[in-house]
Amino acid sequence: MTKTKENIFDLELFKRLFKYTKPYRTVFYGLILSVLILGALSIATPVLLREIIDEHLVKKDYNGFVYLIVLMIVLLVAQVVLQLFFIFYSSWLGLKMVKDIRVKLFDHILSFKMKYFNTSSVGVLITRAVTDMERIASVFGDGLFTIIRDLLVMVVISGAMLYYNWQLSLIVFVTLPIVLFATKIFQRYMKRAFEDVRNEVSNLNSFVQERVTGMKILQLFTREDTEYKNFKEINNRHKKAWLKTVWYNSIFFPIAEFLGSLTTGLVVWFGGLNILVEGSNVTPGDLFMFITMIPMLFRPLRQIADKFNTLQMGMIASNRVFKILDTTSHIDNSGHLIADNFKGAxxxxxxxxxxxxxxxxxxxxxxxxxxxxxxxxxxxxxxxxxxxxxxxxxxxxxxxxxxxxxxxxxxxxxxxxxxxxxxxxxxxxxxxxxxxxxxxxxxxxxxxxxxxxxxxxxxxxxxxxxxxxxxxxxxxxxxxxxxxxxxxxxxxxxxxxxxxxxxxxxxxxxxxxxxxxxxxxxxxxxxxxxxxxxxxxxxxxxxxxxxxxxxxxxxxxxxxxxxxxxxxxxxxxxxxxxxxxxxxxxxxxx
Missing domain, CATH: 3.40.50.300 (P-loop containing nucleotide triphosphate hydrolases)
Incomplete structure (x- = not known):
């Protein structure tokens, strides 16, 4: 059994995939920098809102209020520009890598022995060269960098919560481990489900390719009904594999949404009671900031689960493609003589x-x-x-x-x-x-x-x-x-x-x-x-x-x-x- 079967994330496989970013390291490091800046800017809006409420609205400081509003707009524009760079170039990097891997894969396949093609399904090879390649592109386009960004946002938000009010933070952190545990379980089961999906996609592609190619034989021997039944069976297995992923999603995301809403309710209840008590260390700005930050903490967690699915699909696809690249079914080409105008003996x-x-x-x-x-x-x-x-x-x-x-x-x-x-x-x-x-x-x-x-x-x-x-x-x-x-x-x-x-x-x-x-x-x-x-x-x-x-x-x-x-x-x-x-x-x- 391969590591991708045993582990949620195969580090060695990722290192191998990471090597294909080498020609595009400038863009790669630019994306890392943008991720760090976006993580830092994530707390700008809630912190500024806290300052606006506690220091300027309550005190009716018009000048300070206007200054912070302008500052908030500037930071939001900066976030939009960075997000534009991040979204475009993360996808750009994934597509560039896939172009290189696909060319290498096709060149590798061209040199295989005939024996390899005698024992391999054409449909499976097509799946590897086309569909699986698109999954690999998503590793960087929709997976890795988004996960890093969301993790960084969660760390920054958690630190800001602890810094500004540890009591409200404790309420948030009580429910957070439950979501983290549910996410881990979800990822493990989704990985297995996605492996089943990839297998069934390969089977479906192979079946359709062979039947379309051999359609004349099917019709000559009146096998339409039989092959229709076979296709329904394969297609049904394909549907069941995808429904399994839908089922896991339908369980996890409502649970995560419920826990996020429950956490917000508890913070409002506890924070509101403390605001009403004279001398409490909870301010209206704190409460407003936490209400803003809780979705920013829980939403990335849900997105990480979703993006991790994308990452896993890409890693599974990478493993399948690398298996072909690792195949050494080649005719020995160590000869050094150039055959030129044989006499023909x-x-x-x-x-x-x-x-x-x-x-x-x-x-x-x-x-x-x-x-x-x-x-x-x-x-x-x-x-x-x-x-x-x-x-x-x-x-x-x-x-x-x-x-x-x-x-x-x-x-x-x-x-x-x-x-x-x-x-x-x-x-x-x-x-x-x-x-x-x-x-x-x-x-x-x-x-x-x-x-x-x-x-x-x-x-x-x-x-x-x-x-x-x-x-x-x-x-x-x-x-x-x-x-x-x-x-x-x-x-x-x-x-x-x-x-x-x-x-x-x-x-x-x-x-x-x-x-x-x-x-x-x-x-x-x-x-x-x-x-x-x-x-x-x-x-x-x-x-x-x-x-x-x-x-x-x-x-x-x-x-x-x-x-x-x-x-x-x-x-x-x-x-x-x-x-x-x-x-x-x-x-x-x-």
Whole structure:
């Protein structure tokens, strides 16, 4: 269990959060100074009112009365100016810090291994990067400085009460510990309630994000009613978590209000009786001052409880964000060589790999790809074909063995330069809600629109793009929904081609496209694979018959290698059986 679970306030967590104020220390110290001045000015009005009543109204001193009224107005204006500075810059500081933390968080997430995203909820990550960040901003914007100010006001007011009349102060201080005790209990229970709220918010975000993304599947399989019931259940838990906080608030604040009113009544009763007694040390000014000060003492206490809730929410959010920042799910990037224009020779030597511990996906495979060759990898689903590509790009770390390009271990290359030399066209194409041009260049400053147009003409898809409204500036919307699967695949192919890679990988690139798109891709493939190392993964064997070498995989092992003709000559060969089942049956259908 973390400290934030055990303690009301985690000092170590706050110290870590406090480090992000370093670039803005001038503003931070300015806020501290304004808090001190506001605390000192808090007693100005009640003390001046006491002096006005006892020394000037009773004695009918007009000049002194006017002087103190003017002084009070000046001090009130000063308080307004300081409050303006305090409110604006406390929020400014929180937002500046959140900007820095959010940038750091996003940069950190960008470097995570694929394994992290395989096991993490997208909705939870979105909650951390967006909602939780807003909570962190409130730590300084609405929490910490306000609490310090209110505590200082309470200390100053308490000191002034004792200084001017200890008897009336004792009445106030009898009820104050009760409120303090109730506040402490309230804070403890509210912290637990807010942790439940954050968990349920994450669950709700994750559920909605996944269902909206997968809406087509839900409707295809008529799961609307089931998912509606599931959502009602999650939403109900979310409601109950928030109602718990409402319940605690509804108990505490009326109690605090009642105790404040009771204290005022007791002071008026005791002070009034003493004023009526000749020679009493309670003056009308004292009584008026205490009536003014009691709300100033109890109201901050209630506000501290409320602001402490805000502070706790921010601290809980901070803890969640820092957990992600502390996650070390990164590919080792200690390589120092810059991968620049590979010749393209690839070597896998006794490579073992598993996504889940003790469940090997690749079981010591070894193969060579000569520079400039086109190599195909075939096999049943789950054989390990796509895993080979993931490892070549270093999306995952291998358990043992060596993967080398141009006789150099890929770990010796910098991660960025390695991936820049390898272009991949995936079966499942992801397009951003942006223009075709930006989806192709991914906003790379080194690729111009003229480069994209030339590349599109080279592979024969320029006319298709120009047929769309606004051509290269056509917005394909989220995930490219405005395009067919074949059109998305063509965009993905152009995205890979325009980078002029040393190694090209086609992972099931023609498995879900129409015949026209497939023909375009086949033509482009022949053009760009010529003289360039290419790896083609395909179920459709007709697309790989011209490959220089075909690697046949089954259950994480390489069972056959050779050209198309060589493999067909093997009696009862794995590849031959695949070919006969797939290709010959297709001929019969035709």
């Amino acid at each position: 690839i070597n896998f030597d006794k490579v073992h790999f598993s996504y889940v511990e003790d469940e090997e996906v690749l079981k010591g495979i070894s193969f060579n790809v000569n520079a400039g060759d086109t190599v195909a990898i075939v096999g049943a689903t789950g054989a390990g074909k796509s895993t080979v590509i993931n490892l070549l790009n270093r999306f995952y770390e291998i358990n043992s063995g060596t993967i080398a390009v141009d006789n150099t271990d890929i770990k010796d290359y910098t991660l960025v330069s390695l991936r820049q030399q390898i272009a991949v066209v995936l079966q499942d194409v992801f397009l951003f809600a942006d223009t075709i041009l930006n989806n192709i260049t991914l906003n790379s400053p080194g690729i111009t629109e003229a480069d994209v147009v030339k590349a599109a003409k080279d592979i024969g898809i320029h006319d298709f793009i120009m047929s769309l409204p606004n051509g290269y500036h056509y917005n394909v919307k989220e995930r490219g929904v405005m395009l067919s699967s074949g059109q998305r695949q063509l965009i993905s192919f152009l995205r890979a081609y325009v980078t002029n890679p040393s190694i090209l990988v086609l992972d099931e690139a023609t498995s879900s496209v129409d015949s026209y798109s497939e023909q375009l891709i086949q033509t482009a493939t022949e053009k760009i694979t010529k003289g360039r190392t290419s790896i083609v993964i395909a179920h459709r064997l007709a697309t790989i018959q011209k490959a220089d070498n075909i690697i046949v995989m089954d259950a994480g092992l390489i069972v056959e290698q050779g050209t198309h003709d060589e493999l067909l000559k093997k009696e009862n060969g794995y590849y031959k059986n695949l070919y006969e089942v797939q290709f010959l049956q297709a001929e019969k259908v035709a």
